[in-house]
Amino acid sequence: MTTTVGVIGLGNMGGGMAATLARHDFPVFGFDLSAAARDKAAETGVTPVSSLPELLEHVAIVIVSLPKAEHVELLCLGKEGDQGNAQEGASLMALGKPGLIVIDTTTSTPETSRKVAAALATRGIDFMDAPVSGGPKGAATGSMSMVIGAEDEVLARAMPVLEAMSGSRVHVGSCGAGNVAKIANNMLAACHLISTAEAVSMAAKAGVSPEKLLEGLNVGSGRSGATQVMFPSWVINKAYDSGFTMGLMRKDVGLASDLTDALGLELPLARTVARLWEESSATLADGEDFCAIVQRTDSALFGHGE
Ligand code: NAD
Numbered sequence: 001m002t003t004t005v006g007v008i009g010l011g012n013m014g015g016g017m018a019a020t021l022a023r024h025d026f027p028v029f030g031f032d033l034s035a036a037a038r039d040k041a042a043e044t045g046v047t048p049v050s051s052l053p054e055l056l057e058h059v060a061i062v063i064v065s066l067p068k069a070e071h072v073e074l075l076c077l078g079k080e081g082d083q084g085n086a087q088e089g090a091s092l093m094a095l096g097k098p099g100l101i102v103i104d105t106t107t108s109t110p111e112t113s114r115k116v117a118a119a120l121a122t123r124g125i126d127f128m129d130a131p132v133s134g135g136p137k138g139a140a141t142g143s144m145s146m147v148i149g150a151e152d153e154v155l156a157r158a159m160p161v162l163e164a165m166s167g168s169r170v171h172v173g174s175c176g177a178g179n180v181a182k183i184a185n186n187m188l189a190a191c192h193l194i195s196t197a198e199a200v201s202m203a204a205k206a207g208v209s210p211e212k213l214l215e216g217l218n219v220g221s222g223r224s225g226a227t228q229v230m231f232p233s234w235v236i237n238k239a240y241d242s243g244f245t246m247g248l249m250r251k252d253v254g255l256a257s258d259l260t261d262a263l264g265l266e267l268p269l270a271r272t273v274a275r276l277w278e279e280s281s282a283t284l285a286d287g288e289d290f291c292a293i294v295q296r297t298d299s300a301l302f303g304h305g306e
Contacts, residue, residue: 002026005161006059007046008075010037012243013105013132014065016139017165019044021063024142024164031055052090061101061161062092068251069108076102076116076127098124101158105146107131107186107252110176110259113149117175126154129175130162131182136243143167147185149178183259186252190293191273192226197294200231201301210236210301230291238304240289247286249293253277 003026007018010032022028022045030046031054032038038048049055052075055062066072078091092102102125104113110129117127128151134144145168148155155162155171162169172181199222203213214236217227234242257274260267277293284292294302 003061003161004029004059006031006055006062007041007065008032008052008055008062009065009067009071009106010034010041010046010048011065011067012136013139014063015041015044016136016141017063017065017105018046019140020142020165021161022046026161026164027058029055029058052092053095056090056092056095056097056100060099061103061158062096063161063165064102064104064106066106067248069106069112072104072106072108073112073116077119092125093119093123096120096123096125100125101154102127103158103162104129105132107182107248107255108179109255110149110179110183113179114176126151126157127175128154128158129178130169131178132166133182133185134167138167139165145169147172147178147181149173149175149180151175179255180259183252183255186249187256187270187273189225189230190249190253190256190277191269192224193230193291193293194273194276194297196224196226196231197235197297197302201298204298204301234289234291235294235302238302240292242289242291244290245286246280246284246288246290246292249290250277250281250286 005021005026005028007014007030010018010030018028018030018041028046030041030048031052042048064072076092078094113129120127129149130146132144132146138144142165144166146166148169148171151174172178200210200213204210214227214231217223234240253274256270260270280293280296
């Protein structure tokens with residue numbers, strides 16, 4: 001029997017995931033607060049619904065793709081003190097049927113994942129954190145990667161849907177572990193963007209073109225996601241259209257700082273990188289592309305208009 005899937009949050013990532021699942025012949029229902037996002041999803045074979053109760057009537061698995069941990073907690077548990085969701089008078093806790101599986105792809109916090117999973121379990125609802133990498137293109141083509149925190153049995157039940165929506169999956173531990181791994185990943189991506197900008201700027205001033213330098217780095221030991229994907233796709237051509245915003249990356253860098261604090265760690269390099277991203281809010285708005293952070297290193301080389 002084909003599993004009916006619901007996607008909550010039809011933005012840059014969730015919209016692509018819903019379209020991918022529809023392309024794989026899963027019946028897909030999609031919910032977003034934004035009517036424009038629902039209309040766009042309808043063009044990709046997704047059935048849009050305008051309320052959470054309507055979505056939950058149909059589905060056996062729910063994919064969540066919301067901006068932050070607080071959005072996930074509100075959706076799953078409702079407001080503190082009641083069982084309601086602020087927007088809908090409903091939450092997954094209040095309305096989800098026993099047996100429902102919730103796959104949260106939001107880059108969230110391990111604490112939120114564990115808290116929500118424990119609460120939903122009391123209603124017979126399973127929850128896993130499965131944050132993703134690969135950007136809107138990876139979501140839309142089903143080639144994104146996932147780091148998953150889940151129990152083995154829940155993961156096995158969700159696997160056909162996970163396989164349809166992603167190119168690779170790494171089961172890193174039980175609930176919460178996915179977000180630990182994703183925070184570590186984005187801590188590195190935040191660092192690599194700045195360190196690559198510094199290396200490219202230095203080499204350019206020493207007479208080596210950015211294109212030739214990247215070619216050399218990508219066959220050498222300095223290569224990373226920044227040298228292999230971000231610089232060629234969104235920086236060198238000054239497109240700055242990755243579909244991942246500065247606001248969301250600053251959120252992720254903040255999550256890494258919070259985890260570092262909670263563990264009582266020093267990590268001087270991560271602290272410096274976090275400070276640079278935080279300070280960037282003075283010149284780079286939340287809606288800008290996250291790759292624009294490189295312009296702080298060398299505005300003449302990486303900025304627009306020269
Ligand atoms: P986005 O802002 O494009 O999409 C979020 C969507 O959620 C919006 O359409 C918004 O209207 C909707 N929404 C917000 N609250 C809602 C609610 N209560 N109910 C229903 N819909 C609601 O964000 P995105 O870029 O798609 O990112 C989603 C998550 O994926 C974030 O946690 C982000 O950090 C992570 N992520 C993004 C990328 C990327 O390249 N964009 C890559 C990896 C991970």
